[in-house]
Amino acid sequence: MNHSLESLFDGIIETLRIEILPKLDGEFVRGQAFGAIYALKSLKLRVSWSPEFLVEQLDALKACAEQLAAIKNLPAAAPRPILPDNYPHTAQQLEQLRNDGDDAMSALIVWRGTHKAEIPADAAAAANHAIKTYIHRQLKHELKTSAKPMFAEISLGKEIG
């Protein structure tokens, strides 16, 4: 769930340059580090989050929007995600749409907490179900697209297993 891929690349490159390179001894090893920096700079120019990664989240938001729309007595003032019929093509646009959708979902959760008295019980239950279904699908997708953690290695500074 790191935010910007561009900032992530920049941060890795800066860490290599500022924290790691000055502590490396030997031309070959230092050359390898510069090679890694060059590769990352090149990748940064061409790489973006994959459409598959983002579209699944947009599909989940769309399904949630449809569930919310089907709740007849949910007050019109309730925030909700708005998705276009056809998704845009660039990763940046898809990402923005995902972020806008999550903003709307968060606003809905806050609104629901502050307007309890205005929401009929059946609508509140249905909205709760729609919110929980979306959250579950989003988190499941995030976990499915994450690498196995390496915190023991990071803490100890050596290969484990």
Next chain:
Amino acid sequence: MDQAADLPIALDNEDALSARLEAFLATQLGRPVKITALKRFAVGYSWITHGFRIAAPGIGGVIDLILRLGPSYGLFAPYSAAPEYLSLKAIENQNVPAPKAYFWSDDPAILGAPFSVTELVRGEAPIPWGEAGNMPDPLRDSLATQFTDALAALHNADWQISGLAALGAGVTNENVAGLQIKAWEHNYRRWTLRSYPMFEFGLQWLKEHEPVAQRVSIIHGDYRLGNFLAVGDKITAILDWELVHLGDPHEDLAWACLPQYRGGTNLMSRLITREDLYSRYMAKTGLTIDEKTMLFYEIFSLIKLAATHIAAVSVFERNHFHDMRMPAMGTQIAPVLRQMEKALEAVT
């Protein structure tokens, strides 16, 4: 202090840092001070920690010291050294093993950032991850007993007669949970670079289920395996006091019981069963552990943990904090939120 000393210094310039620290300590101790062996330690995720030595007689005979600096780009910036210093002073002689605290200041003109000076305590920090966390039963039992007793002693400490009383003005059994929710919601809003619906869902649930505390105590805030030093089977110091605050004792218990710190075992902080922890803790404190309050603080702990991971992403991407542990922590936001979702599944 001369004019040059009023200028900010780069925190990684150890020569300049030594000179400023010598000047500060000389003023405090009323005699010239010479610092040797200033060395940055590769520990912690937040404050910058240096070890250093001063010539005898040191400070009350202590010559090996720790300098902690809170950089403006750090994980929980902006920092204040006051809560940690005041808490360490409050628990002196209270059966909580901890470093002695000597000096602190939040004035960046002195060393370039808020800082504290404490005693250096010897020991190794067992960690909760991997094979390295395995230990023989007698050692684990001994550490578990001290771990529990130190927590109980911390929560029994009378902070109201210490310098912490000023920080505790207005904190009551009734509002302490709400104050903590407010503080971490504020942190989340200033750190996050995007919205996380599950985080909002968890926050909302907390606001609707605030418990009343049986007691307001000094809360360590990150009490677990990995945050204490031991020599052999003896805990020599509880470390990492940067999240210390006044709160409900259930908060530290819930944090120590997080699955993240069990190392894949059924032992809390990889040391002790939940039943043994609860029974020894209750006997030592006279408090009753309430399951509903524990659920509240379990969810609150996950909010804190997720917010901390969100902060890590923020300082790496926004503050140029060059530490690859930060984006690695960012990958843990989703697993923590999923854990929160599971914990709330049955009650929402």
